Amino acid sequence: MSVKTPYSFFESVEKSFDKAAQFTKWEDGILQQIKACNSVYRMRFPIKRDNGSIEVMEAYRVQHSQHKSPCKGGIRFSEAVNQDEVMALAALMTFKCAIVNVPFGGAKGGIKINPRNYSTYELEKITRRYTSELVKKNFIGPGIDVPAPDYGTGEREMAWIVDTYQSLKPGEIDAAGCVTGKPITQGGVRGRKEATGLGVFFGIREVCNMTEVMNKLGLTTGVEGKKVVVQGLGNVGYHTAKFFREHGAMIICLAEYEGAIFNAAGLNEEQVFQHRKKTGSILNFPGASNLAVNTDALELDCDILIPAALENVINGDNAQRVKAKIIAEAANGPCTPEADEIFIQKGILCIPDMYLNAGGVTVSYFEWLKNLSHVRYGRLEKRFSENMNAHILGQIEELSGKMVSEKERLFIMHGAEEVDLVHSGLEETMVSATREIMDIWISNPSIPDMRTAAYVSAINKVAISYVELGIFP
Ligand code: GLU
Numbered sequence: 068m069s070v071k072t073p074y075s076f077f078e079s080v081e082k083s084f085d086k087a088a089q090f091t092k093w094e095d096g097i098l099q100q101i102k103a104c105n106s107v108y109r110m111r112f113p114i115k116r117d118n119g120s121i122e123v124m125e126a127y128r129v130q131h132s133q134h135k136s137p138c139k140g141g142i143r144f145s146e147a148v149n150q151d152e153v154m155a156l157a158a159l160m161t162f163k164c165a166i167v168n169v170p171f172g173g174a175k176g177g178i179k180i181n182p183r184n185y186s187t188y189e190l191e192k193i194t195r196r197y198t199s200e201l202v203k204k205n206f207i208g209p210g211i212d213v214p215a216p217d218y219g220t221g222e223r224e225m226a227w228i229v230d231t232y233q234s235l236k237p238g239e240i241d242a243a244g245c246v247t248g249k250p251i252t253q254g255g256v257r258g259r260k261e262a263t264g265l266g267v268f269f270g271i272r273e274v275c276n277m278t279e280v281m282n283k284l285g286l287t288t289g290v291e292g293k294k295v296v297v298q299g300l301g302n303v304g305y306h307t308a309k310f311f312r313e314h315g316a317m318i319i320c321l322a323e324y325e326g327a328i329f330n331a332a333g334l335n336e337e338q339v340f341q342h343r344k345k346t347g348s349i350l351n352f353p354g355a356s357n358l359a360v361n362t363d364a365l366e367l368d369c370d371i372l373i374p375a376a377l378e379n380v381i382n383g384d385n386a387q388r389v390k391a392k393i394i395a396e397a398a399n400g401p402c403t404p405e406a407d408e409i410f411i412q413k414g415i416l417c418i419p420d421m422y423l424n425a426g427g428v429t430v431s432y433f434e435w436l437k438n439l440s441h442v443r444y445g446r447l448e449k450r451f452s453e454n455m456n457a458h459i460l461g462q463i464e465e466l467s468g469k470m471v472s473e474k475e476r477l478f479i480m481h482g483a484e485e486v487d488l489v490h491s492g493l494e495e496t497m498v499s500a501t502r503e504i505m506d507i508w509i510s511n512p513s514i515p516d517m518r519t520a521a522y523v524s525a526i527n528k529v530a531i532s533y534v535e536l537g538i539f540p
Pocket of ligand 1: 213218399
């Protein structure tokens with residue numbers, strides 16, 4: 068779905084950075100250091116295919132910043148992977164973590180393959196070999212650099228990574244923290260899978276609850292009844308659509324790379340997902356109409372457009388035709404700097420990727436903390452809270468002579484489980500980050516858009532930690 072742009076992805080991140088840097092007080096040297104990619108590891112290794120042939124893999128791991136340890140960021144499997152893309156995505160991770168106060172540096176990895184063209188066994192060999200290359204060069208470890216899922220990877224790949232790492236580092240007590248997004252049985256945390264989509268929902272909901280912002284856009288407050296278009300039905304797009312639908316929004320269009328479908332009365336993402344699984348395509352979904360080209364979805368009349376697939380999909384060519392009032396970047400880098408300028412002119416609000424999709428890394432942080440503490444969240448306090456809640460409720464009922472309903476009883480008595488704590492930590496993170504960025508934007512009227520305000524927040528936080536580290540010899 069990506070298109071040609073006048074400059075590379077990394078250059079476009081630099082452009083957005085420079086645009087924001089002028090609203091900060093840091094000297095040029097510090098800004099240059101924050102912008103630079105610290106370490107780039109490009110590797111080549113051979114893999115024997117199932118048919119006996121040998122194929123040379125092209126893969127990367129980039130650590131953009133080590134101002135905090137470990138570095139953090141996903142690994143993507145995609146044919147579009149190249150050094151520039153991985154560098155840009157690693158830089159976005161640095162800024163993303165800073166904005167949501169997750170104490171990590173930024174990193175990203177990628178293997179240039181289309182996973183659909185490989186068998187499960189081949190993918191396992193590729194993932195394990197990639198991991199051992201990272202171990203050899205000290206590019207992975209719970210205190211060094213902690214990968215996670217990204218486009219084209221998921222729990223299965225993370226399980227292979229942790230297993231390979233553990234086998235190469237026997238006795239390392241915190242080894243499970245070398246990667247996040249693992250299956251629960253391998254040290255994962257409940258709530259990680261839906262985390263990015265839920266974070267996207269929390270972030271947009273917070274903006275939609277800001278009456279002044281909504282008035283300016285000519286929209287009503289709240290997410291209920293909003294017409295939403297989602298591009299991409301992968302893990303992020305699927306869960307984003309799910310949370311919007313569950314909270315009363317209408318998903319009028321879903322797009323995937325083979326096409327897009329439209330239904331003004333709203334689509335159910337799970338039914339569409341099952342249809343795609345069965346037929347191999349999103350198209351011809353009962354009750355919906357097919358759009359001629361998948362990118363037509365981006366130009367539909369709607370309240371919120373959510374690109375949740377790849378970078379550069381909204382650019383100088385098509386931004387002028389976008390009719391949405393809000394563009395919410397669930398993917399990394401879906402809008403180019405030219406598109407940003409057009410949105411400013413047209414009064415479209417773009418909620419930027421590097422904070423909006425930070426739910427994944429936020430919950431990764433919770434998973435990593437769980438791995439280092441070697442205990443499940445809620446294990447110590449769940450029963451204590453339930454006993455205490457029962458006691459308080461009993462006292463209230465006795466003193467008032469009234470009894471609460473059975474439904475209320477269950478709700479009040481409930482002691483927090485792991486997933487409750489993870490979701491609540493995520494909600495708190497997204498809500499406060501949204502407010503922080505909006506405050507920066509409102510307090511400086513010359514800041515042109517929300518992306519620039521988000522970058523200002525990120526630059527200030529990274530700069531402070533560089534200065535406090537005293538790392539300038
Ligand atoms: N790949 C996700 C991202 O781009 C998650 C990264 C992580 O959990 O480390 O934010």
